[in-house]
Each structure stands twice: as C-alpha cells, then as structure tokens.
Amino acid sequence: MRCEECSDKLDRYVDRELNDTEALQVQLHIEGCPDCMDHYEFQDHLKRLVKHSCDCDTAPKAFREKLRQILS
Amino acid sequence: MAEPAAQTAFAEEALTHLDTLYRGALRLTHDSDQAQDLVQEAYLRALRYQHSYQAGTNMRAWLFAIMRNLFWDRFKGSRKDDVSLDDLGEFVLYDKLKDEGARPEADVLDKIAASEVVAAVDKLPPLHREVVLLVDVEGFSYKDAADTLGVPIGTVMSRLHRARQQLQKSLYDYAVESGIVRLTA
Numbered sequence: 222m223r224c225e226e227c228s229d230k231l232d233r234y235v236d237r238e239l240n241d242t243e244a245l246q247v248q249l250h251i252e253g254c255p256d257c258m259d260h261y262e263f264q265d266h267l268k269r270l271v272k273h274s275c276d277c278d279t280a281p282k283a284f285r286e287k288l289r290q291i292l293s
Numbered sequence: 294m295a296e297p298a299a300q301t302a303f304a305e306e307a308l309t310h311l312d313t314l315y316r317g318a319l320r321l322t323h324d325s326d327q328a329q330d331l332v333q334e335a336y337l338r339a340l341r342y343q344h345s346y347q348a349g350t351n352m353r354a355w356l357f358a359i360m361r362n363l364f365w366d367r368f369k370g371s372r373k374d375d376v377s378l379d380d381l382g383e384f385v386l387y388d389k390l391k392d393e394g395a396r397p398e399a400d401v402l403d404k405i406a407a408s409e410v411v412a413a414v415d416k417l418p419p420l421h422r423e424v425v426l427l428v429d430v431e432g433f434s435y436k437d438a439a440d441t442l443g444v445p446i447g448t449v450m451s452r453l454h455r456a457r458q459q460l461q462k463s464l465y466d467y468a469v470e471s472g473i474v475r476l477t478a
Contacts, residue, residue: 232457236428238435263387263398268429270402271460274410275430280315284329288311288336292304 222250227257235264303343307336310353314360317426320411321364321419331367335360354433354441361423361442369419386461393474404473405464413463421456428453 227250233239234247251258314335318328338359339346346355390398414425427433427441428449435453439446468474 232454236435259398260387263402266399266402267386267461270405271410271414271425271429272432274407275320275414275426276316277407278316278319279312280332281325284315285308285311288333289304289308291333292308292336292340293301
C-alpha cells in the first residue's frame with residue numbers, strides 16, 4: 222500500500238469502517254511508516270477530541286425525572 | 294396500547310438513551326429549553342408508536358431518528374433545504390499543520406479548548422452537524438447513521454467528509470487567531 226492510498230482510507234480506518242482485509246492492509250502500512258502512523262494518531266486524537274468536547278452535556282436531572290413521570 | 298408493565302419496561306429502556314437524545318437536540322437547537330421540548334415530544338411519540346419498534350434492534354438509533362425528524366418538521370419545515378458547505382477543496386488539518394511546521398501536530402489539538410470544538414461543531418449546517426454527532430460523538434456506525442437519517446451510506450460518508458473538512462478548517466482558523474499556531478512568513 223502506498224501512503225496516498227493509506228491516507229484515503231485513514232478516516233474509515235479510524236471509524237472502524239474498513240473490512241478486515243483493508244483494515245489489516247492499513248494497519249501493516251502504518252506500523253511500517255512513521256509518517257502515516259503520525260497521521261493516524263492525529264486523526265484518532267481529533268476524533269476523540271470532538272467526542273469528549275461534545276459528550277459532556279447530559280440531560281438535567283429535573284428533566285429526567287419529569288420525563289420518567291410523564292412516561293410512567 | 295401496550296400492557297402497563299410492558300409500557301414501563303419500554304419507557305425504562307428508552308430513558309437509558311436520554312443523554313444521547315438530549316445532547317443531539319441541544320446541538321441541533323442550541324437551546325436547552327427547546328432541546329427539552331423536542332426530546333419530550335420525541336419520547337411521547339416513541340411511546341405512542343412503540344408497536345413499530347422491533348425489539349432487539351437499535352433503540353437508540355430509532356429514538357434519535359424520531360427526535361431529529363421532529364427537529365426538521367418543527368424548526369426547519371418539512372423540506373431539508375439546508376445551507377450547503379463552502380467547497381474548501383481538500384482541507385486536511387494534519388497536512389496544514391505540518392506545512393506550517395507545527396510539530397508535533399498533536400500538541401496543537403491538546404491546546405484547543407473543548408468549548409472551541411463545540412463552537413466549531415455548532416457552526417456546521419444541521420445536515421452535516423447531525424452526521425458528526427452520530428458518528429463522532431455517539432459512535433454510530435455509518436450504517437446505523439444512514440438508517441437513522443434515512444439516507445444511503447454514501448451520503449453519510451460524503452456529508453461526514455465535508456463536515457470534517459469544515460470542522461478542521463474552523464479549528465485551524467481558531468488555532469491561528471489564538472496564537473496556538475504561528476504562521477510561517
């Protein structure tokens with residue numbers, strides 16, 4: 222696999238959306254290519270940054286209780 | 294109408310997904326009161342149509358679909374005439390930071406505040422924002438996201454790609470404006 226092809230597949234690799242064969246190809250490439258490993262770690266870090274920045278909002282307790290009463 | 298015990302069990306299971314729905318509604322409406330109204334309406338609708346939910350399938354995706362459909366009906370009209378994203382070409386934050394000599398690139402991400410990331414997500418047009426919410430924040434697979442949004446997987450992938458480009462551009466602009474990244478002359 223060339224770096225260009227690896228780069229094209231990196232988002233789907235990070236999203237765990239490649240099939241087993243493709244995922245293995247990307248894994249083998251990045252393990253032997255420091256630049257692509259660096260890129261992979263960056264994209265993975267970015268995805269986690271978006272998740273952790275946005276998933277700290279939780280439903281207010283009073284709202285949860287209100288819903289529980291409405292739905293029961 | 295379901296038996297009371299079955300209804301209670303359904304409601305209990307549905308409520309385990311409340312945070313996902315509330316977060317999604319909050320990011321779509323940008324307003325806590327509107328988000329709560331939207332989520333409450335979604336739960337009432339889910340309860341009314343619980344017979345259409347197939348046990349053992351993805352209840353979180355089913356509930357999210359109800360909530361986002363209500364959002365589009367209530368706040369945006371039935372047509373999803375969303376604002377399109379500007380064509381940024383291929384904007385890859387990693388490459389951009391590398392070009393600017395900002396190494397190691399990951400250090401830049403560590404310096405970006407969560408509030409700035411949320412602001413960048415909020416700036417995305419809703420059709421693109423909801424894909425990021427599903428895939429990046431809630432961890433949906435492309436297929437579950439496609440089922441939730443009622444679009445083909447290819448549409449999820451293309452919206453996600455464009456949304457991420459825009460998001461990376463916003464974070465890059467913020468990093469430059471705030472001095473996290475210093476442009477080389």
